[in-house]
Amino acid sequence: MHITDYLIRIAEEITDQPLPSFSDLAEFQIWRKQRQTEFHKMIGIETYLHTPRTDLNVTRTGTLQREEFRIEKLYYESLPGLYVAGNLYIPNELDQPAPALLYLCGHSPTQKVSYQEHARRFAQLGFVVLILDTIQFGEVEGIHHGTYRHGHFNWISQGYTPAGAEVWNAIRGLDLLEELPEVDNDCLGVTGNSGGGSMSWWTACADDRIKVVAPSCGTGTIASHIREQTINGHCDCVHPNNPYGRSLIEWGALIAPRPLLIVSPDRDLLFSIDSVRLVYDRLKVLYQNLGFEDAISMMEFRGPHGYSPESRKSVSQWFLRHLKNQEAELEQIADFDGITEAEDDLLVFGGNPPANDRSTSVQDWFIPVAEAGKFAGISSSDELKLAKQKLISDLKAECFATFPEEPVSPSVVVRQQSLDNRNHWHHKISYQTETDIQLNGNVKGRLDTEHFPSPATIYFRSATEYRRQESISALEGLDEKWLKIQLDLRGIGSTSWSPELNWYVRRSLALTGRTVASIRIWDALQGIRAVRSLPHVDEEQIALAGKGEMAVVAMYAALLDGNIDTVILQDAPASLHMPGDGDGLDPATEVMNGLRYADLLDIATLLWPTRVVFLGDRPSFYQKAEDVHRRLGSPGGVWRVKTLAEWRTP
Incomplete structure (x- = not known):
């Protein structure tokens, strides 16, 4: 059997593996917690989740006051020296804590600047929004493209994936939001496009504080990625480390029964629409069996990788419904207003990131590895x-x-x-x-x-x-x-x-x-x-x-x-x-x-x-x-x- 045939066979076997059946929600939650613990280990954050969290050291470098909201330019340390740059959009004149969204950027060179209109629109709808840069792009340098571009196949031996670092950065972003008096901590959501869509999946899988999820252009199956070779276009961060050979559908099940909107164009070069439909169909059956049929939906539209006006409005509608208890028809929801901020006005570091930024070496230390020679002191056959x-x-x-x-x-x-x-x-x-x-x-x-x-x-x-x-x-x-x-x-x-x-x-x-x-x-x-x-x-x-x-x-x-x-x-x-x-x-x-x-x-x-x-x-x-x-x-x-x-x- 040729290696490509073998890869397709095992990828399809993994994808075809059925989800377990559950007698009730309580039984599902037991399974979900077990798989979530496994997921934490897979992406390499289990150590950080079970040790006291370090100080975020939130630093604000400027504020832009606008008619409907203000934009705070800030950065924080998700771990000592691991800096995360972002813009915080806070609606003006809030009379009570508001729902908050974490917006995770895709692989755009200017990240939070390129995706600013999304944060702006959500703020206009009354959401507090924290939009974050990723490692390698935006203002913080580092490497996402390990095996993709640089030959860092040793990352596989380390068990390192940039998805782990990005999910951890997002989790600490949730910590930041929870500290804000303007935020209702019981109403947190996450969304993003492309790489940010994938990170929306994985962050929601990892952290139960996320109550509503809407990934765009970040959904697929292992079978499709290997069979159609869409993996060839994917950065390392798109996929968690997978030592147990789990299905992407099984990981997605960790979000249930929380509200989940899957957004996808039907002509996406990186995510086959048939695979997206399969993920939705399989998860919908799970939601139905758990009694939460209305908590999952799919918005499919004609187009290439990216958003459409209708998909953006569908995401807004989803968060309004599930975080603000507001129903609105799509035609009642406005899209972008065409106003953008100048790039220099949104930059946090102004071209001068901190000198001790550890993002450039995160792949070397984020996953603890065994010390070479740890058995050198063995002195007896029984000990060995x-x-x-x-x-x-x-x-x-x-x-x-x-x-x-x-x-x-x-x-x-x-x-x-x-x-x-x-x-x-x-x-x-x-x-x-x-x-x-x-x-x-x-x-x-x-x-x-x-x-x-x-x-x-x-x-x-x-x-x-x-x-x-x-x-x-x-x-x-x-x-x-x-x-x-x-x-x-x-x-x-x-x-x-x-x-x-x-x-x-x-x-x-x-x-x-x-x-x-x-x-x-x-x-x-x-x-x-x-x-x-x-x-x-x-x-x-x-x-x-x-x-x-x-x-x-x-x-x-x-x-x-x-x-x-x-x-x-x-x-x-x-x-x-x-x-x-x-x-x-x-x-x-x-x-x-x-x-x-x-x-x-x-x-x-x-x-x-x-x-x-x-x-x-x-x-x-x-x-x-x-x-x-x-x-x-x-x-x-x-x-x-x-x-x-x-x-x-x-």
Whole structure:
């Protein structure tokens, strides 16, 4: 199965997963709270939600007094040094606290300036409005386009998505609104367009203080994003991190039963209208079953990505109805009045943002990652065993949660048998890793090893090794008593894909809760099961070998399998925390959420008592792992050799 077919299949399986049925609203709320807690963890804000919130340090830099409202230019710190710039629109002569709206901007270079007419119109309708810039755009610099433009696929290993930072900034915007005497804290809503539409979804999913939601041009399904490749036009912030392979529809269900208006044009380049309709239809059934049928609606109109006058008025009508208890026909609601403020008048920093602005580095610190070398102090086998059990449990739950729950049988088939003139036999084999995923391999052994179990070394061929002979020669010098087995994992050999697909494949896999490395790790585990089933293999003496990105696969597979004799590593990467190529052509080593729990150094450390052989140059960054292996001694150990001929196996 080609990788694009596989991606579409799993994306459709995720999207087609039905929402649970609930006997009543109370049962739904229990489920919703559980999923919401999971959602907080997915986007990386769980730590901030469960620690005392830092001072917002709201600073006002100017006020524009207008006939119907005033505009306060302000900024606040959502976390120390993480500055958020915005404009606060407050209607004049309020005689009681008013409903408030959070307006979240899309990817316009001038953000709150470009979208000012929306805030202006809501203020004219009697709403307090806080309109916010995002990181990278507006007045605050930073990076949203991590994997999209800059090759920061290490964000996937960190579990970082700009959606997390933007949702947190919005949550702190709600905190700011709640402190205002002009605001009715029981009547808060959120809306926005494009990226701001997506953030409206995710902010409402994350924070129950939001009572009414109206996302515009920010709705779709994982199936549509991958099948129609609309993901190729999406900034990283559009999608939360998805380690559990959840459906976007399931996330959207977290808003129920609060009033939700989905706004979408029918000719949107970035969001297929069929997918928007599907989201609405599925959520409407949920709302109906909960007894809140009137709390969900969809406004569809002819047009490209963006608003129409009718869609803007529909959003106004929705908030009037559900936040102000005012009914109005669309023709009674005015659209923009054509008045705008000059850009310089709305700027908060006036071109001089704070010198200590941490927005430029938020991707480096927003998600706490595990300290490299955290297992370096292990001094006993019992201590290591406990640490290994805990790490494997965490990895399975948070990094490899989308591994198949019921593995298919590897179903090894010998495709061809042959002999060479050097007293070796060869078997070409195939094995199954997932439904419709068949992979290939080669087994080579000395003639006198064909009829009794022998130790076996499995070499995972990399994408740069095209010929079978070259792959087997990578094990040159290995003791002849060892069978030499080459396995092609996905993306190698007959299942390879062209390099120009790498960027799409890596980003799409992440949307489904997978990575290139993780599907290869699964293939490796299935390959190990396949090899153990061969009659001429000693299943207690299996070694794994890999070079470059395949060294990462070999380490994780050995750790998860738990019964590997030796791991042979060549040119092993130093870390998962390294940005790559903007076109996705660098080695695909990302492991979803991997850095939250352990970097490669720590994976190597906990491989003991599996023996570790570093082939080639001495990688000094694994020294702490070597120290632990030496401390614990036999049966583990670390060897550093120039060729495998230098390694004498027991």
